[in-house]
Structures are given as structure tokens and as C-alpha cells.
Amino acid sequence: MGNVLEIHELRKKYSGKAALDHVSFSVKQGTCFGLLGPNGAGKSTTMKILTGIIKADSGSATVLDMDIIKQRTEVQKNVGYVPQEITLYDKLSAYDNLLFFGEMYGVKGNVLKERIKAVLIQTGLLDRAKDTIKSFSGGMKRRINIAAALLHEPKLLILDEPTVGIDPQSRNHIFEMIRQLKKEGISIIYSTHYMEEVEALCDDIAIIDQGRVIAQGNLDELLTQYGQKAVYLETRINIEDPSIFKYVTKYTKKHNGWILETAYPLETMEDILQEAKQQNMEIIGLEIMKPSLETVFLSLTGTSLRD
Numbered sequence: 001m002g003n004v005l006e007i008h009e010l011r012k013k014y015s016g017k018a019a020l021d022h023v024s025f026s027v028k029q030g031t032c033f034g035l036l037g038p039n040g041a042g043k044s045t046t047m048k049i050l051t052g053i054i055k056a057d058s059g060s061a062t063v064l065d066m067d068i069i070k071q072r073t074e075v076q077k078n079v080g081y082v083p084q085e086i087t088l089y090d091k092l093s094a095y096d097n098l099l100f101f102g103e104m105y106g107v108k109g110n111v112l113k114e115r116i117k118a119v120l121i122q123t124g125l126l127d128r129a130k131d132t133i134k135s136f137s138g139g140m141k142r143r144i145n146i147a148a149a150l151l152h153e154p155k156l157l158i159l160d161e162p163t164v165g166i167d168p169q170s171r172n173h174i175f176e177m178i179r180q181l182k183k184e185g186i187s188i189i190y191s192t193h194y195m196e197e198v199e200a201l202c203d204d205i206a207i208i209d210q211g212r213v214i215a216q217g218n219l220d221e222l223l224t225q226y227g228q229k230a231v232y233l234e235t236r237i238n239i240e241d242p243s244i245f246k247y248v249t250k251y252t253k254k255h256n257g258w259i260l261e262t263a264y265p266l267e268t269m270e271d272i273l274q275e276a277k278q279q280n281m282e283i284i285g286l287e288i289m290k291p292s293l294e295t296v297f298l299s300l301t302g303t304s305l306r307d
């Protein structure tokens, strides 16, 4: 299986501050690549560079072996991009929006009409084709935006946080669509700050933080290499210093409690229960956290991804 996309050492600064710092990764054909990171990590910047909206300061990238700068027009024919912001005409119908975007992508006539029907089926919105966009929910608008990016049959689809602020039904549709696209051999870059989405959808993952790729691999590799075991503890009265508990190597605040990293979660929990008894400490929550992308991120950065 070849690589559809290769990124090599991309760098980008805004007003002297690094937004991307030597970012490299590659995406295999027919896979979903997850770009996971908190707000401001550099996900959108990476995607905008790939689609030619902004230029990197240095580094290079190829799509299907074509340079994204030197062969920009050819690259654009093979890439579909769905930005974070909805970009549709509110007063036009879904169908007319797709007509407009199709022509913009260079698809015309009967081919375009057939493609519009196909993408409306793919997004589950064929029965709403004639309705104006302003009558659509946020999730449905997002699905039409994705439909628009698929009209020209791209080989690589770039989705920038496609599920932010949408209803669960649209989210499921988007997930199903991604699974189907993969089966058809289309590759996807999926940026998000939701770990569960990456765990559910993505074959390979790059964790990005403050402009740097801090880890990459498939889920199993990341969990094996960095997925520290941990215990979540929440008490009625907040504990000032959670390092007092046995085997705790690192601790991080999460919601109203603490994530305590420990190689021996059961022993740590026993110790917590003992201390609780002795000190009259009321426990509200105590559970083992299995290694997950959340504990991976935590052990790499010392912060919780949702902070």
C-alpha cells in the first residue's frame, strides 16, 4: 500500500511564534489518518498548507508524489478539503450549493448531476436536496460541506474537526461515510481533539501539541509505547498533594479530581482507600483508567487534552 501523502519537516511561524515546528508524517492509501491535538496545536495550519491556502516557511509535501506547490493545480484535483467553518450559501438549496461547488471544482453537465446525486446519497441527504441550507441543522450543513468536497472524486479527503458542535445523528453519518470512503480506497486526514473519535476511526495517528508531532503510530503502538496506567480519584474535599499515594509517578488535574499515573493501579487504589479511612476522606470517584489516547497524551505532555 503506497503513501498518498508525505509531509516532510513543515515549519510555519506567525509573528515570530512557531505554529508548526518540523512536522512530518505520511498517509497510506485507503486509510484514515488522525491528527489529534488540543486547540491551537497546529492542525488547521497543517491542513491549510496542504490545500495551498497558506504557505509553509520551509519543508515540503507531496500528494500522490506531486509537489503541493509546484504542481498545485494537479494536487487540488486530487484533494477534497472541508474547513472548520461551514462555507455554504444559506439562501440556496443543497442541490444548488452542490452545483456551484461542483463547477468550481471543474465538474460539469451530466457528470456533475450524477455526482451530486451520488454525494447526496453518501451523506444521507438526498431527500433534502431541494431544501434551502438555512433550514438545515449544523450537522446537516457539515454533511453538505463534506458532500461538496467529494464532488470531484478526490483521492485524499481532508476534514478539519468535522464533528464539532453537531448532533449525534450527523456524527454517525460522517463516521459511516468515512468507513465507506476507506473501503473505496480513498484516504482521509481527520483532525480532532476528541480522542474517542480517533480511537474509533483512525488507522494511524499523529499527536500534535504546540506545533510539534510528539508521537505517531497506530493505536496499538501508541498505547504500548506511551499508554501509562492510571487511577482517577475524586474526593469531596480536594486533595492538595496526590503524590502521597503509593506508586504515583505523575498526577494531573481532571474535572474535579486527579489522574494519578501509576505502574501498580490496584496497589495505589488500596493505599487511597486506607488513607481515606484514616483521614476521614470522602471519595466520590475512584477507578482504574485503562491505557488510552488520553493517558498517552497525558504521559507525553503532562496535561489533559481537554484542558
Ligand SMILES: Nc1ncnc2c1ncn2[C@@H]1O[C@H](COP(=O)(O)OP(=O)(O)OP(=O)(O)O)[C@@H](O)[C@H]1O
Pocket: 014, 015, 018, 019, 037, 038, 039, 040, 041, 042, 043, 044, 045, 046, 161
Ligand atoms: N492567521 C494567524 N495569525 C496568527 N496566528 C495564527 C494564525 N492562524 C493560527 N495561528 C496560531 O497558530 C497556532 C496553531 O493554530 P491552528 O489553528 O493551526 O491550531 P489547531 O490545532 O487547528 O487548533 P484549533 O482547533 O483551535 O483550530 C495557534 O497558536 C494559533 O493561535
